[in-house]
Amino acid sequence: MKRISIILILCMSTLLSGCIFKDLKEELAEFDQNYVIAGKISNHEQATGPVLVILYSHLEAKRTAQQIVFTEATGDFSFLVHPGRYSLAAFSDANSNMAWDMGEFAGRYGAPDEIAIPSQTDAGLSNDGNVTGLEMDLKPPGETLTDFPSLDDTSLFEAKSLVRLGTIAKLEDTIFVQENGSLGYWKPATFLKKLGFGIYFLEPFDPEKIPVLFVHGAVGTPIGFSPMVEAMDRDQFQPWFFYYPSGVRLTSVSTALNETVVMLRDTYHFNKLLVTAHSMGGLVSRAFIKEYARTGNPADINLFVSISTPWGGSYMAAKGAKKAPVAVPSWHDMDPDSDFLQDLYTTPLPMGVSHHLFFGFKGDCSLFMANNDGTVELESELDYRAQREARTTTGLNEDHMSILASNELIDEYNRLLNSLVEKSDR
Known part of the structure; x- marks a missing residue:
């Protein structure tokens, strides 16, 4: 060493x-342009199988899946992001096929709510712009969520928070x-x-x-x-x-x-x-x-x-x-x-x-x-x-x-x- x-x-x-x-x-x-978005799946223990969290970026009217991670054993998740606008969704992958299927627990942060990370120039921040402590619940099967991204794009998958x-x-x-x-x-x-x-x-x-x-x-x-x-x-x-x-x-x-x-x-x-x-x-x-x-x-x-x-x-x-x-x-x-x-x-x-x-x-x-x-x-x-x-x-x-x-x-x-x-x- x-x-x-x-x-x-x-x-x-x-x-x-x-x-x-x-x-x-x-x-x-x-x-200096890196920030953290972090939170916890409150009821992750009720879900069957590993829980995946999807980070979407919002650019103009388009929403695009940017990163996908498994939660930690504690139910916590975190992403490293640049300034921008984001939203979150999650699901439990009960059959381990790396895709959301009807019958699996799923949920979003908010309705979904938008998460804004302003740049230091815009907000006068000094790496204080992290957004942490977010909480998400996974809802039982029954609610139809049709716009989860395909996980065929392995470049999105980070595996670990x-x-x-x-x-x-x-x-x-x-x-x-x-x-x-x-x-x-x-x-x-x-x-x-x-x-x-x-x-x-x-x-x-x-x-x-x-x-x-x-x-x-x-x-x-x-x-x-x-x-x-x-x-x-x-x-x-x-x-x-x-x-x-x-x-x-x-x-x-x-x-x-x-x-x-x-x-x-x-x-x-x-x-x-x-x-x-x-x-x-x-x-x-x-x-x-x-x-x-x-x-x-x-x-x-x-x-x-x-x-x-x-x-x-x-x-x-x-x-x-x-x-x-x-x-x-x-x-x-x-x-x-x-x-x-x-x-x-x-x-x-x-x-x-x-x-x-x-x-x-x-x-x-x-x-x-x-x-x-x-x-x-x-x-x-x-x-x-x-x-x-x-x-x-x-x-x-x-x-x-x-x-x-x-x-x-x-x-x-x-x-x-x-x-x-x-x-x-x-």
């Missing part, structure tokens, strides 16, 4: 500034390859169109097991946590993975994580969640934990483990944000003086959250960084604001990536997890 500090150093060179930053500029322009809510996968699946981690950093719009984002499960939800949420860092994917997951007691814990484009602004990422966890909680009603994060994922996780508590959510997050997190930001990211022809959006939040980092420490972690901070110190000699783990400077890993709230601070002779496979880390991590089970059994 490429180290983010090396990437930043390379990006400052004139050799790469032409091609990489030209592509990045185009990506960010595309990203934009937001993944407990999609079951394996860590060795191609979706988690390192190339996609880099894609999410340099081409976030392409990442979203290709992969979406959200929380993945390795197995169906089990109310008897405690969820452990893993959050990767910049250029990362969930596969980096494989050694920790392999050593985990899977009879007691169920690993979940937040997968997202790591080049996006961190406030947006943490908000998306919060909303995704809330949707899963509303479906599965879990009352305990443990959080484990690597690198920049620790910053995302701390912001999420604070927002989750602030919105009054009842799930008890009582363990937060951060590994090699740049708690004080990155001076290299700050330089990149100021001097590069086009900045990766997350560089702005990694600036030690950024509003994001300052706000991160304005209030402490919620009561009851036990934070355990791990850091590596097996770094490289570098003209660009002080003492480091090969990617993050120790000064940032050991920022006093994070240390003063940590229950424990543990240093290991590992670099930024090898620490995830460290026997010492894994042993201590499992001890922390198992101690929670022992306390709950008392």
